[in-house]
Amino acid sequence: MILFLRYFTFLLFYMLSFCANAQIDTTIVLEEIEVKSAHIRQEGVGSNVEKWDVTNLKSVGSNNIAELLSAESGVFIKSYGLGSLSTSSLRGGSAGHTLVLWNGLPLQSPMLGLLDLSLLPINSAEEVTLQKGGKSAAWGSGAIGGLISLKNKPDFSHKFSLNSSVAVGSFGYRQQQFQYGFGSKKFQSRTKVFSQQAENDFSYFIAENLPDRKQSNARLSQQNILQDLYWKLKSNQQISVHLWQQYSDRQIPPTNVQNLSVAHQDDRSLRGIINWKKVGERTVLQVKGGFVKEDLDYFDDQQLLESRSSFETLFGEFTTQFAFQNNTIFHVGMTQFYTKAESAGYQNAPSESRTALFASYRLEGEKWQIQTSLREELVNSKFIPLTSDIGGQVQLFPRLHIKGKVSRNYRLPTLNDRFWKPGGNENLLAESGWSQEMTLAADLIKSKRTQANFSLTGFNRTIKNWIWWSRREGESYWSAQNLAEVWSRGLETRFSISHQINNLTLSLKTGYDFIQSTNKIAIENPQIEAGSQLFYTPKHRFFANGKVKWKTFVLAYQQQFSGATEGVNEDLPSYFFSNLRLQNNFAQNGINGSIFLNINNLWDTDYFIIERRPMPGRHFQIGINFSFNQKI
């Protein structure tokens, strides 16, 4: 705490010293110089897309992708606690129903079928995209609820760039980031080193007349090294290489009804991708190769448990795109995955080979677009049923768009679902089903000073062969079964407005989601009734982000509401949750920077996302960021 105060005082003085001659941050990433691929596969016609560029990402006040999506887009994040496992539920889907891509490479563990979004630091990417809705025809397994895409992007205008930030906060939070880039108009290199540590020893409420309990064994230590290299071989050809090494050591805290935990989990990952692309007048060619190597080790010295698992995935992809006329684009590609995993939970080290052929076709007019995609995938010599989608959008009036999409989507069983001992079931089918969505989007105000828009989306989705681990009569162990059928439907509304008066910009982004995601088939064990809402899936979710920007100051307030959910042990009440961020940007002697204060859980709400897993009350983070760029 003393250290925190010392940091705080130092940063406060620093901030004040800059206020006198501060300038608005003028850093703009010149993306247009990059050789663009403009793959129609990446742009979902008919569905909603939200994008955060590097400037947005710096100012959102989120530390990782889980926090970003929760605060900025209202995505429900199932978090086991501060610094603990966090997964997303998109449109009432499970954690495995969100596909996460890093420069086109799927990051989900093939063993668990999910990715811990809290392990993805916000500054690991220069662009984050959230596409809701079914994307399996384009991207394959897992893209049922939606797609999160992280991209690293070059800036060929920089000769030299430095970026550094430090932040400290409550519960022993420390974060350091250093970024160094250099290059020419033809070559760019960027190295990022990022680390964070936290004790996460927050106190939480037990009951009236009882002292708060302090969370224990919750330390997090994470280090990331990212290296991006970009060569522009010719004006229309580019090679990029991305390498990402990550270490994460986490203690697993006890539940609020557990006295002690000494468990800890170490995640190690090395990911790499090389990408060559050539953009012709009417063609785009792209070849990618990548790999992921991950180790996940779990230890519990008290229970004498040591569980080590690891996997390696090799990835290759070839895509090409032709524009026939000005209004027709055809995209075709092939992806190959090979995964091998090892774990004490498997009898033999299982492997999986997946080959997919996919194609997209787009036809567009001045005020409309139609796109359809097809995908056929071969998994260990077995065909997955043909997957397809069709989407379209029309500009009905100058300020009113309507768009919609129908898609078939699937998720392959994970390696644990198939091979875990006991209970793995090699004969599992992929979860699959159809989804439909329609969006009405209106630009309500579109003036130089004021912009306001509104959208309303309705969606409907059925997934059959939903995999549950179940204990069958007479069996001593749980086994994976294609048991459930889940019907998800809902409405999503979004409204945003921004208004500028001289040096003052006011903006508000708000959204409300109503999601019903219900089991259609009753299951005996686990005990699930037909018609019941999925666990940990709120029916109601609301968020509002207000921002006031005056000269160099930014004040941002985030409000979230999550409706009541049903947990596997008990029901969880609804809760409100708020964050406040104060930021001041500065520029002096060619150095741009910002200083910020985040107050998370501003109103000190006691809440649970998962029963027995306490969440922290009000806590603080303060930090400073410098960047220096030398243009070519």
Added chain:
Amino acid sequence: MYRIFTITLIFISFFLTAQTTSDFEGFNLPAESFLNGSDGNGGFTNGNIFLPNSYEDAFGSWTGWSISNTTDNTTPGFTNQYSAITGEGFANSATYATGYTAGGRTNIALEGAATGEKVSGFYITNSTYAYLSMQEGDSFAKKFGGVTGNDPDYFLMTIKKYENDELSTDSVNVYLADYRFEDNTQDYIVDEWTYVDLTPLGNADSLQFFLTSTDVGTFGMNTPAYFCIDNLITSDGITSVENVEELEGFTLSPNPASDFINIKNKEAGEVNYSIFDKLGREVESGSFSNENRISTSFLAKGMYVVRIEKKGMIQSQLFVKQ
């Protein structure tokens, strides 16, 4: 243990094999080991009982019963699933049986002379896995009492019987943990071998063991469904008072007794007497000539045997302490 076993044998001998104690010692396990059904025999026979075991060869998982002499009563979690919290069997013996009621229940079949007869009772205690989970909580199950210590939690063993293929509605209940007391200092988790009197169940073909807990969710009971038993006493044909012939040349009254029994010797002569409990443990002894009033007020409720020796002739009779 040896003494008890010997006395039980004597007891059995003069009762015409009246009772058999399944104490699991005969499996001759090496130290710190267990039998979990991996031999594929489908269970264990001991005395006049059969303890079924279902072993999944492909996965190495089991349900039903294991026979164990592991002594680890400090390591929490699944890796220590065979151990009793006492760290030993009943009365300092080595071996005991560990039950795992995956899916809700497990059972014990009565065999041979015990089939269709009464079961006197058995000793029960918590497994280390369940005990420490209830005391400390683990990543799946709650510590009993909850965050405040006031949750009225319990871990309940319910024993029913099958007789002529019919499950009894009557049951014997044993709280392996009980946190329902107003005064939290009275809350307890069983950590000793505790006798369970099964005579109220009456005659049986098999015993059914059900575990329930207040810590239950969609995936079933969170409290580990493990428990340990030892020294299960079956009766082999004579447990009901009316089946036992009365002492010849003596009268025993009242029966059932409360504070005393009166034994009257119809023909004069020195008589030695002993009183045994269900386990064959001598609880009282003495001698008299004509008539003797023996205090039974110190005895726990239950069934006892009085053994009379006169001129080298041994007779015995059951009596009930109310």
